[in-house]
Amino acid sequence: MEWRDEGIILSARRHGETSAIVDLFTPAHGRHMGVVRGGASRRFAPILQPGGQVSVTWRARLEDHIGSFTVEPIRQRADILNDRLGLAGLNALTSLLSFALPEREPYPAFYAQTETLFDLLTHGDAWPLAYLRWEVELLDQLGFGLELNKCAVTGSRDDLAYVSPKSGRAVSRDAAGDWAPRLLPLPQCLLGQGAVTAKDIRDGLSMTGYFIENRLAPALGDKPLPEARQRLIDALARYE
Numbered sequence: 001m002e003w004r005d006e007g008i009i010l011s012a013r014r015h016g017e018t019s020a021i022v023d024l025f026t027p028a029h030g031r032h033m034g035v036v037r038g039g040a041s042r043r044f045a046p047i048l049q050p051g052g053q054v055s056v057t058w059r060a061r062l063e064d065h066i067g068s069f070t071v072e073p074i075r076q077r078a079d080i081l082n083d084r085l086g087l088a089g090l091n092a093l094t095s096l097l098s099f100a101l102p103e104r105e106p107y108p109a110f111y112a113q114t115e116t117l118f119d120l121l122t123h124g125d126a127w128p129l130a131y132l133r134w135e136v137e138l139l140d141q142l143g144f145g146l147e148l149n150k151c152a153v154t155g156s157r158d159d160l161a162y163v164s165p166k167s168g169r170a171v172s173r174d175a176a177g178d179w180a181p182r183l184l185p186l187p188q189c190l191l192g193q194g195a196v197t198a199k200d201i202r203d204g205l206s207m208t209g210y211f212i213e214n215r216l217a218p219a220l221g222d223k224p225l226p227e228a229r230q231r232l233i234d235a236l237a238r239y240e
Contacts, residue, residue, distance in 0.1 A: 010094045012048040027111040031101040034069035050094040086121040088235040095226035135208040
């Protein structure tokens, strides 16, 4: 068995004396693992960093074996290491992808969105909204999509201000009424309205975090959420 693709390194851990097991997100083969022979060496250290992009060949005797990777660097993204906020974003991205994606199921369009977001991580204010939209898309790709374009109660598209924690659907301000304190805030930046504020990002991540923790995680066997996501939220708060 053999295929060729490219991918983004999610993690690499030592395997035996000299090798490494690499977790990779690829466009055509999804999240895929393989052994890199010699991957524990100094030569491979800069190549197998999380967030690095590689050209990869996978080989195995049988399709269900873990197999081995041959990798060549495409992009290392080492400049993110000098940006504390960007690095927090990178760690949240790689951790959530490893946490959430099933193995060997391709998501080519989502891969393209993810690659674009990795490239934005050193662009200061440009990427937190893109990251929030990426979490919304992650939920959608895995079957827990939110309906944010019209009110669940009235069908109106005007003055959408909340999201129901039960249905994941938007609710207008008037329709919410006395129920508003029990609903999740819907940041207007997700609707393409108004300037993006730190509060918008904070509210948005609170909303997506609710559905990741209460819908997605139970479907994955109640695995604990990656700590890197909370570290990103904390880092964003410090930069407000």
